[in-house]
Amino acid sequence: MSWLTFFITSHGTSHGVSVSEILAVRELDVDCGTKDDGRWQKMPQKSTEAYPYAFTVSYVERAWQHRWRCSDVTFHCLEGALCQQWVQTIREQLTALTSRPKHLLVYINPYGGKQQGERIYEQKVAPLFTLASISTHVIVTEHANHARDHLRTEAELKKYDGVVCVGGDGMFSEMVHGLVSRTQRDNGVDQNSPEEKLVPCTLRIGIIPAGSTDCICYATVGINDPVTSALHIIVGDAQPMDVCSVHHNNTFLRYSVSLLGYGFYGDMLADSERKRWMGPARYDFSGFKTFLTHHYYEGTVSFLPATDILGTPRDKTRCRAGYVLLYKCNLSNNIHNQLCSLVLYPHVWGWRVIRGKFLAINAASMSCACPRSPKGLSPAAHLADGTTDLILVRKCSRFNFLRHLLRHTSKYDQFDMTFVEVHRVRRFRFTPRYCQSDSELDLRENGKRLFSQICRDHPACSCSPAYSSWNCDGEILPHAAIEVGCFYNLIGVHLW
Ligand SMILES: CCCCCCCCCCCCC/C=C/[C@@H](O)[C@H](COP(=O)(O)O)NC(C)=O
Ligand SMILES: Nc1ncnc2c1ncn2[C@@H]1O[C@H](COP(=O)(O)OP(=O)(O)O)[C@@H](O)[C@H]1O
Ligand SMILES: [Ca+2]
Missing domain, CATH: 2.30.29 (PH-domain like)
Incomplete structure (x- = not known):
């Protein structure tokens, strides 16, 4: 320095x-x-x-x-x-500081969070970029996936040192999809193959928080504050980040960088999407409602534990950009190559299989810290170690589930409960007990919530439906059966 x-x-x-x-x-x-x-x-x-x-x-x-x-x-x-x-x-x-950006492509979601994206950018961020002599091309999105599709097909990426989104986790996810897909297409990589090694993106993605949860920003920077994020971008702070790829029957579905949640977080998201008009408060409303419904889901979770790593999900250490701990997140290329060539099938040595009834299945590839839970879903998760922390919450009483949820907001360990287990994994797959038919999937894709016609274990009651949906960084996945692999260092985030 x-x-x-x-x-x-x-x-x-x-x-x-x-x-x-x-x-x-x-x-x-x-x-x-x-x-x-x-x-x-x-x-x-x-x-x-x-x-x-x-x-x-x-x-x-x-x-x-x-x-x-x-x-x-x-x-x-x-x-x-x-x-x-x-x-x-x-x-x-x-x-002479080459890591600093000079030209940025900025996408603003005017409808994210409290719908303040444009104001936040104009008043708090643009003056700082001007001060630092950064030129920008600003696009205010007109519809969902506008930024993703523009990045994937049209954007002249050579002109920029990085892309920045102003919005929440959903907007960040759009950028990841646009950039990662474009990089794979340009390099002839087939995203549909779960075994394919993905090519890292060369452009960095910056995030100016203007969303509802802002978990990706909060978990990397330590706070969801637009000025802080803009300054990190200007000085060229960098943070590699894990990306999980989600497949269904050898078909690529989505990437995830923060939370993949089935059961509680999936149901909460599905309910909250219909209440977007409430703004960020929709998550409180739907969270409470989902808590009261107390649905559990049956299925099989298979996973490949990460045995060759430093640390466990129960560590007291915290990984955040700018912290000394960051060194733990730098794996050698060799390990990276091994990780990327691992295959996805449970008969391969090392896979573990757990069957059960789950209130929640969460995979956190970073801590998922956010203002609501400053320590996050998995406080010791690493940002860039090629692993995700798989948290299984088995069926338990409402009271115990509430205790588990409340521990996310206190100093007590949310994993220290008999019905909760956590594993640090490279890959996992989930298969619901009952197979989803294509017609059921179609219905779900068309936005209709489907409850199982026959509640097989409980013929006399109308309790839990057979399937939940996956909450993938705030987007709903209609497929219950998924295969997930965690990739190291696929994207660089501007903190920068
Ligand atoms: C009864 C007390 C309950 C307290 C529970 C506290 C646990 C909070 C942990 C939240 C972890 C959220 C992980 C982030 C997910 C985002 O990707 C997603 C989408 O965020 P966005 O709307 O795009 O900003 N938000 C949610 C709530 O699913
Ligand atoms: N102009 C737009 N109109 C409607 N939806 C949009 C627009 N731009 C982006 N979106 C979508 O809005 C959703 C939520 O965006 P996000 O920025 O994450 O806000 P929030 O944190 O409130 O969910 C994302 O799924 C994104 O694809
Ligand atoms: Ca990780």
Whole structure:
């Protein structure tokens, strides 16, 4: 890290600023007051007289709870040439930082979260990009999957150093699908084959939180704050991230980067989609309703445990970008290659099979921390280790399930309960007890919630339906039977 230390400021105090955290530098016209970005800065009279030349450095200031803010410090000099030399040197140093983006493609979801995406971008993010001399091409999406399809087919990606989305986890997922699909197509990789090794994307994806859960942003940056995320993007912070691919009968369905949840989170999402007008509060409403219905689902979970890794889901350590722990997330290429060539069938050595009745089956490939649960679904999950934490919550009483849920919001261990188990896995598959027919799948794909016609184990009651749906990063998958593989380092996220 290179440091520039300045010894004279307008108050005569010294100030150290790391070059890697400088956002911009500009000369000031001290004589006639300082007009800067529309704001007037008042210079103390004494120092203005003594030092007639000045320049201002904007830099990242670390505030409370992972928040970053942009701060300015103004330096005064006696000679104009010296002042210019400083400005030029700083500019050269900034240009030499190759990890910083210069041209960004930005997609804004105007309907995400509280529908504030455009305002958040215009008021909080765009001025910072301008300050840092980043040029942008902004697209406000007109419909769902607009960003995904534009990225996959039309976008001239060569012109950009990265893509940024303003929205929630669903919007981030659109970017992942657009970019990963395009990369595979360009490299002749068939996404439908679960054994195919996927090619990593070269462009990074940035996320400005403006959604409902903002779990991907919160779990990587540590907070869902648009200014903090914009600053991470500007300074070029990078974080590789695991991507899970989801298949059904050798057909590719979707990618997932945060949560794949069947049962509780699937049912909650299916119910909440019909209440989008409520905004983020729909998850509270539907969560409560789903909790009361207390449906469980029968099926078989098979998984390939990750035996060659550091750590377990019960560790007390936390993985977040910018933390020392990050080194754990860097696997060698060799291991990566081995992971990508593993096959998906349970007869292969090492697979485990668990049958049962489950209230929830969750696969968290990162902690899934969010404002509602700051430690997340799997607090010790790693962002980029090629594994996902498979959490199985077996049928239990409502009271016990509530205890389990509430532990996500407290310091107590949500896995330390007899009906909960957690495994760190490379791959898994789920097969519901009863096979879904094609007509059932069609019905579900057309948005109709299907309850089993015959509740086979309980003929006299209308309790649990045979199938739930999968919640895949906030999108509903109609198929109950899925195969999942976790890929290491497929995308880089801007934190950056
Ligand atoms: C009764 C008390 C219950 C407290 C339970 C707290 C557990 C909260 C754990 C939430 C983990 C959410 C993981 C993130 C999923 C997102 O991908 C998805 C989509 O987010 P988006 O709407 O796109 O921002 N959101 C949800 C709620 O499914
Ligand atoms: N212009 C648009 N109109 C309607 N839906 C959109 C638009 N742009 C994106 N979407 C979709 O909105 C859904 C939710 O977006 P997201 O940004 O994740 O917000 P939230 O966190 O509130 O769910 C995603 O499935 C995305 O595909
Ligand atoms: Ca992981």
